[in-house]
Amino acid sequence: MLDNLTQRLAKVVKTMRGEARLTEANTAEMLREVRMALLEADVALPAVREFIAKVKEKALGEEVIGSLSPGQALVGVVQRELAALMGADLGPEASQLSFAQQPPAIILMAGLQGVGKTTTTGKLAKYLKEQKKKKVLTVSADVYRPAAIAQLESVTKQVGADFFPSSATDKPVDIALAALDWAKKHYHDVLIIDTAGRLGIDEAMMQEIAAVHAAVNPVETLFVVDAMLGQDAINTAKAFNDALPLTGIVLTKLDGDSRGGAALSVRHVTGKPIKFAGVSEKLDGLEAFDPSRMANRVLG
Numbered sequence: 001m002l003d004n005l006t007q008r009l010a011k012v013v014k015t016m017r018g019e020a021r022l023t024e025a026n027t028a029e030m031l032r033e034v035r036m037a038l039l040e041a042d043v044a045l046p047a048v049r050e051f052i053a054k055v056k057e058k059a060l061g062e063e064v065i066g067s068l069s070p071g072q073a074l075v076g077v078v079q080r081e082l083a084a085l086m087g088a089d090l091g092p093e094a095s096q097l098s099f100a101q102q103p104p105a106i107i108l109m110a111g112l113q114g115v116g117k118t119t120t121t122g123k124l125a126k127y128l129k130e131q132k133k134k135k136v137l138t139v140s141a142d143v144y145r146p147a148a149i150a151q152l153e154s155v156t157k158q159v160g161a162d163f164f165p166s167s168a169t170d171k172p173v174d175i176a177l178a179a180l181d182w183a184k185k186h187y188h189d190v191l192i193i194d195t196a197g198r199l200g201i202d203e204a205m206m207q208e209i210a211a212v213h214a215a216v217n218p219v220e221t222l223f224v225v226d227a228m229l230g231q232d233a234i235n236t237a238k239a240f241n242d243a244l245p246l247t248g249i250v251l252t253k254l255d256g257d258s259r260g261g262a263a264l265s266v267r268h269v270t271g272k273p274i275k276f277a278g279v280s281e282k283l284d285g286l287e288a289f290d291p292s293r294m295a296n297r298v299l300g
């Protein structure tokens with residue numbers, strides 16, 4: 001069992017009780033522990049480096065108040081900064097979905113295969129239908145796996161939203177435009193477009209999803225990422241962020257036992273808000289993302 005960060009720092013700082021301020025000298029060893037804790041939570045190294053630099057800047061000169069030890073004072077700074085980085089500073093609006101002035105609002109789902117895009121599409125349809133009272137249409141532009149289209153149809157039916165059938169012989173851009181046309185004619189408030197994912201980053205896939213984006217101009221482009229994904233999260237996020245103007249992130253599989261360092265890596269690369277967390281395989285397993293809770297989880 002790994003110690004949590006507070007316990008780890010407590011071990012390091014036993015010898016320096018009574019110090020009134022956090023200084024370069026008394027934080028150096030503790031910052032090494034913070035760094036280790038983040039790496040163990042699978043946060044990618046560039047994100048760790050940036051974070052440690054920020055914590056150092058904030059911590060130096062910080063007063064160690066009352067009965068706190070320097071370690072506790074530093075944990076406070078780390079927790080605050082991590083929550084801020086996870087989006088606490090962006091305010092509660094950052095996790096809200098935007099809706100187009102002129103319906104339908106289009107939501108484009110992007111991400112690698114297996115991360116939970118189709119499941120999340122179903123979860124979002126349910127959330128928008130039940131919580132926001134929207135009339136929702138879904139469509140799959142995944143023409144590579146016929147099973148993907150059938151899977152989206154199944155989850156859409158389960159949540160009682162409308163499904164626009166597509167065929168594996170159609171082109172993704174044509175599918176998206178046909179679904180948009182249908183949504184307009186049938187007064188849907190929201191159209192969610194599920195897209196193909198590959199096992200790895202693939203130039204052709206990026207061009208294809210960028211073309212779909214350009215054709216329909218979505219109000220939300222959500223990057224879906226698996227919280228179990230370790231160091232790779234940073235490369236995937238970078239590739240999608242370069243190819244598409246992302247508006248938000250959905251972090252899936254938070255019910256797994258990962259510490260979720262991917263959240264920090266993805267925030268580091270994209271700067272975009274994490275809007276939702278997937279917390280189960282079931283279609284009601286979608287929650288608004290909670291930056292402070294995520295910060296505590298990453299710290300162990």
Ligand code: GDP
Pocket residue numbers: 111112113114115116117118119120197252253254255256277278279280281285
């Ligand atoms: P896609 O290829 O990105 O469309 O991924 P799918 O939606 O098909 O999901 C891949 C697998 O991940 C399926 O077995 C889903 O049930 C599962 N999954 C998706 N989201 C979650 C989640 O939040 N928690 C858990 N435990 N499983 C999830």
